[in-house]
Amino acid sequence: MAATENIYLPKVAVLDRVSDDIPEVRTFYWHFEDAAEQAQFKRFRPGQFAQVSLFGVGEFPASLPPSPTEDETFFTIREVGSCTAALHELKPGDKFAVRGPYGNGFSMEEYYGKNLVFVAGGIGLIPLRSCIVYALNHRDKYQRIQIFYGSKTPQELMYLPNLREWQQSAGVECYLTVDRAADSWSGNVGVVGSLFKKPGVQVPVDNTIAFVCGPPIMFRFVIKDLLAMGFREGDIVSTLERYMKCGVGKCGHCCIGVAYVCVDGPVFTYGQIKKLGEDI
Amino acid sequence: MKARMIEREDVLKIVDLLRRQGYEVIAPFSGRGRDTWFDTVTDENRNRIQVHLPNPYYAPKRFLLPHIERLMKVRRDNGEIKIEPTYREPKRAIFGIRSCDLAGIWHLDRFYLGRDFRDVYYDKRRKNFFLVNVVCTDPEHDIGEECFCPCADTGPAARDRFDLQVMDLGDEYMVVAGTSAGEALFAEPMFRNATEAHVEKRHAILGEVRKRFKTTTSWFPATVRYVSQGNILEKTWEEIGNRCLECGGCTYVCPACTCFTVSDRQVGPDEIERVRIWDACALSGFTRMAGGFNPRRAVHDRRNRRFFRKLAHYFIQRELSMACVGCGRCAAVCHGDVGMPSVVEMIRRATAANDKIQLV
Numbered sequence: 125m126a127a128t129e130n131i132y133l134p135k136v137a138v139l140d141r142v143s144d145d146i147p148e149v150r151t152f153y154w155h156f157e158d159a160a161e162q163a164q165f166k167r168f169r170p171g172q173f174a175q176v177s178l179f180g181v182g183e184f185p186a187s188l189p190p191s192p193t194e195d196e197t198f199f200t201i202r203e204v205g206s207c208t209a210a211l212h213e214l215k216p217g218d219k220f221a222v223r224g225p226y227g228n229g230f231s232m233e234e235y236y237g238k239n240l241v242f243v244a245g246g247i248g249l250i251p252l253r254s255c256i257v258y259a260l261n262h263r264d265k266y267q268r269i270q271i272f273y274g275s276k277t278p279q280e281l282m283y284l285p286n287l288r289e290w291q292q293s294a295g296v297e298c299y300l301t302v303d304r305a306a307d308s309w310s311g312n313v314g315v316v317g318s319l320f321k322k323p324g325v326q327v328p329v330d331n332t333i334a335f336v337c338g339p340p341i342m343f344r345f346v347i348k349d350l351l352a353m354g355f356r357e358g359d360i361v362s363t364l365e366r367y368m369k370c371g372v373g374k375c376g377h378c379c380i381g382v383a384y385v386c387v388d389g390p391v392f393t394y395g396q397i398k399k400l401g402e403d404i
Numbered sequence: 405m406k407a408r409m410i411e412r413e414d415v416l417k418i419v420d421l422l423r424r425q426g427y428e429v430i431a432p433f434s435g436r437g438r439d440t441w442f443d444t445v446t447d448e449n450r451n452r453i454q455v456h457l458p459n460p461y462y463a464p465k466r467f468l469l470p471h472i473e474r475l476m477k478v479r480r481d482n483g484e485i486k487i488e489p490t491y492r493e494p495k496r497a498i499f500g501i502r503s504c505d506l507a508g509i510w511h512l513d514r515f516y517l518g519r520d521f522r523d524v525y526y527d528k529r530r531k532n533f534f535l536v537n538v539v540c541t542d543p544e545h546d547i548g549e550e551c552f553c554p555c556a557d558t559g560p561a562a563r564d565r566f567d568l569q570v571m572d573l574g575d576e577y578m579v580v581a582g583t584s585a586g587e588a589l590f591a592e593p594m595f596r597n598a599t600e601a602h603v604e605k606r607h608a609i610l611g612e613v614r615k616r617f618k619t620t621t622s623w624f625p626a627t628v629r630y631v632s633q634g635n636i637l638e639k640t641w642e643e644i645g646n647r648c649l650e651c652g653g654c655t656y657v658c659p660a661c662t663c664f665t666v667s668d669r670q671v672g673p674d675e676i677e678r679v680r681i682w683d684a685c686a687l688s689g690f691t692r693m694a695g696g697f698n699p700r701r702a703v704h705d706r707r708n709r710r711f712f713r714k715l716a717h718y719f720i721q722r723e724l725s726m727a728c729v730g731c732g733r734c735a736a737v738c739h740g741d742v743g744m745p746s747v748v749e750m751i752r753r754a755t756a757a758n759d760k761i762q763l764v
Contacts, residue, residue, distance in 0.1 A: 377663070
């Protein structure tokens with residue numbers, strides 16, 4: 125990195141289109157105004173994140189749901205605070221700014237030859253989507269690929285077109301569940317962990333990496349289930365969310381235990397997370 | 405390092421020399437009682453500069469890391485966004501920076517300029533910075549109740565990281581050059597050669613000064629070990645947390661604290677500026693995310709954070725520098741008496757009291 129480079133300077137991005145996902149959550153397709161910047165950014169790894177600027181409101185960290193193997197760059201964002209609300213107001217053609225990618229990301233190359241088990245709850249699918257698409261685009265590099273995904277209601281299942289595609293794909297086992305549903309839902313009802321015990325489901329434990337992302341309560345129960353199945357703490361990986369102001373290890377907000385989540389994470393193994401000693 | 409001598413009444417001529425070379429010189433001044441501060445030297449206040457005085461609570465860190473610093477200006481024009489970074493590279497010198505604060509600047513250097521990401525704003529301010537360290541030798545004026553630099557191994561006389569170091573030997577001052585920029589000033593005729601006797605006198609004075617410190621935290625290394633190994637009882641952290649009033653004062657005066665927040669503010673109809681502002685991990689909103697989830701809820705979690713960050717071996721090794729320099733400011737400003745020296749003592753005592761002795 126050049127000594128004169130300004131690590132806090134975002135680059136102008138253009139919003140191409142917006143799609144509604146589930147209530148309060150939208151996907152924003154965008155590109156950098158500068159083509160060279162776009163090419164540079166596209167080298168991100170699954171699990172990394174970017175800082176999104178809405179000038180006059182502020183800046184926030186956002187997961188990168190696309191896989192670097194896909195053409196488009198996009199964010200999937202829930203409207204939860206002032207910055208995300210400002211992003212939700214933008215119309216195609218409007219400009220904002222982005223810098224990144226930051227963080228360690230998942231070591232997808234290290235997992236070559238292994239089984240991959242993805243367990244997601246609610247919008248926890250957003251960061252995992254990147255890994256899933258990446259793995260499916262490198263299908264011959266991995267053994268079995270399983271996806272276990274749950275949301276509160278059928279209306280809150282993220283990335284529905286992707287889910288349908290994964291359910292129909294021969295190379296991946298995709299199991300869905302919801303906490304509660306009307307009669308029109310023919311799938312499983314129950315927490316994500318209930319899927320592991322369904323007849324016909326066999327989760328590989330040996331030579332397997334489990335990716336877990338979701339709300340804190342789901343995380344705790346799924347970890348318990350996985351450990352009971354025989355998963356080692358080092359083979360369970362997740363990404364942490366923290367309040368961040370800089371993304372480059374300077375502002376101090378995301379520092380927990382001995383780690384700055386922005387530069388040492390956001391991807392950690394469960395073994396590491398346990399040692400950091402804070403709520404998930 | 406080369407040393408020269410200067411007449412007692414000539415010591416402020418170093419300030420004049422730097423001012424003639426185009427430096428904005430910052431020096432310590434004193435008012436009534438304990439009130440002391442750093443300020444820019446002018447023709448008007450030059451003769452009121454104090455060489456011996458209690459170290460100002462508002463650390464000189466702010467001349468490198470301003471309390472509020474503008475990072476960029478952003479203009480909107482017909483749907484276009486123009487982002488313009490705003491840099492400041494003043495040619496500045498501090499005359500009279502204490503050894504502890506010098507170690508603080510070294511820590512900032514390691515933190516902001518080390519590792520993968522360099523902070524360009526800090527870098528530009530640091531580049532033209534000239535540091536004249538004054539050794540604390542006067543037990544009445546220089547050494548405060550809370551000072552513990554001998555324990556943090558940063559003072560009373562800094563060993564390096566200064567351009568010039570000035571030390572009061574009684575009749576005259578010894579001036580040591582720490583860099584070639586400092587040594588270049590020795591060309592001035594007011595600097596005379598030093599002798600072996602001067603060096604001996606320096607050592608003798610420093611030996612005496614070390615005995616005049618009122619606060620010692622000789623358990624520092626033990627505490628670093630306990631913190632690093634995670635051998636501190638939750639109730640000890642709770643006890644420390646219960647005494648914290650969450651005022652953020654300790655981080656505000658700390659010469660080695662680095663955390664900041666970033667904020668946008670409107671400065672014109674189509675113009676905003678993005679600034680960074682000092683922040684403090686003791687404050688409850690420090691880790692609160694949008695939506696309200698706060699992974700660090702109890703106050704002792706946050707207290708714990710600050711001391712863990714400063715005492716854990718992992719971070720000391722990461723920066724090759726410790727984020728506590730022994731200036732004692734946190735102890736002086738804390739209403740709950742949980743400054744660094746008392747925390748070190750509380751941790752050591754609690755750990756010692758935890759011996760499991762079985763009577764058989």
